[in-house]
Amino acid sequence: MMYSNLQKIKALLDDRVALYNRPAFIPNDPVSIPHRFSKKQDIEISGFFAAILAWGQRKTIINNCLKLMDLMDNAPHDFVLHHQDHDLRRFLGFKHRTFNDTDLLYLLHFFQQYYRQHDSLETAFVGEGHIYRTQKERLVHFHHLVFSLEEAPQRTRKHIATPARKSACKRLNMYLRWMVRKDSNGVDFGLWNTMQMADLICPCDVHVERVARRLCLITRKGMDWETAEELTAHLRDFDPNDPVKYDYALFGLGIEEKF
Template sequence: MKGDIAAIKALLDDRVEKYNQPAFIPNDPVSIPHRFTRKQDIEISGFFASILAWGQRKTIINNCLKLMELMDNAPYDFILNHREQDLTRFLGFKHRTFNDTDLLYLLHFFRWYYQQHESLETAFTGEQNQIKTQKERLEYFHNLVFSLEDAPHRTRKHISTPAHKSACKRLNMYLRWMVRHDTKGVDFGIWHTLQPADLVCPCDVHVERVARRLGLITRKGMDWQTAEELTDHLRAFDPLDPVKYDYALFGLGVEGKF
């Protein structure tokens, strides 16, 4: 099939239909923001669900549920209105190498940010929508998050940036959740300045393996340019919504047929 563009597109379109369905939600980290209806709750819970999305999905979901419970299952209200003594409940929180130092700083950042802004979208696009490429948006976001004077150096590794050659899989997944809009109900589509055509495909191990075997990735290694290469190939199948094929590549990887 490698090199047969029509056959690859037909396969991927089929798997998009199969996996971009509500049945995908319960066993995926996207289930965490689906617990909420308020825009800011979706943004905040989705951000943490994406940042913690490495390792076994069951563990990811359980730790995210624990985190939401620590925020009284009302993350936006908690971030804006918590008192200093409320933060002690987060001491000892850990997911792999993400720990309470990282969590407490991000809570601090979100409080600072949401005191000034209605939505997290402008943290990627800029106040005047002046940030025009996905690479620049992720670099802008990283720099904004760590612009506060007490930002711990160790937390930087948890917020990836193309400036460090990262493929930014988790942030690209988060932006897919926030930006893509269709009738299937998995992604939220609550941000409207960014468009699905602007996005870059998240590249986890399943996506990378299948994409390489289909000839959609030729670069050695996995970095930002590799993620852009894959997305450029996917745009040939659907220029307005290339990252919908994340479902197909991920699903084929899980199926183990590639």
């Protein structure tokens, strides 16, 4: 792209970041689910499920997440730590698209095992001693860890993406944006400190991809991990310290403005 075009694109995206990265964005987005909580672990757990279920119509996503939080007595960390086998019957029949009670019950089991040993889900990504340094390594490690338990169902693996399968990992990258990104606007939480905002990879759904291609920020065919990295590299040209803030602009242009 020519320099003048880059400047025009940056100006457009900066304008839309200012428009969409503000509290008014929250109520109609899945990020509204973790915003119902103040305890760090409640935000982590509710945010994880809100991100994993974030495909389809936003209203349906939010309604099903609210139902799920209600089933956890609106105290997800306490429920994860202390639930007994008989408490799990209430989740039978839960379904969001292809995500069902088998997937949910396994993830609740994983979280119980995990949170009995760790204070924060951040360690599940960066590893003990923070040994995983790139986002690709962190997401691959997270996938391996989640499915390290002997009883892990094969079917549930499709719901937790990994770059090892070349996935763009849209939902997990969105979750990491929520947990890591820090600013004064109040949408993202900025709870985690080991990962840096500069490390994050832009979440790429069909709307973000369409807008990014129109702006020539993506040249690769198809949407996979390398395409997400390509987009993020271009966004770092606009802001090397906080490239994924432009997720707001690309998503807003795609969803709200049909750009």
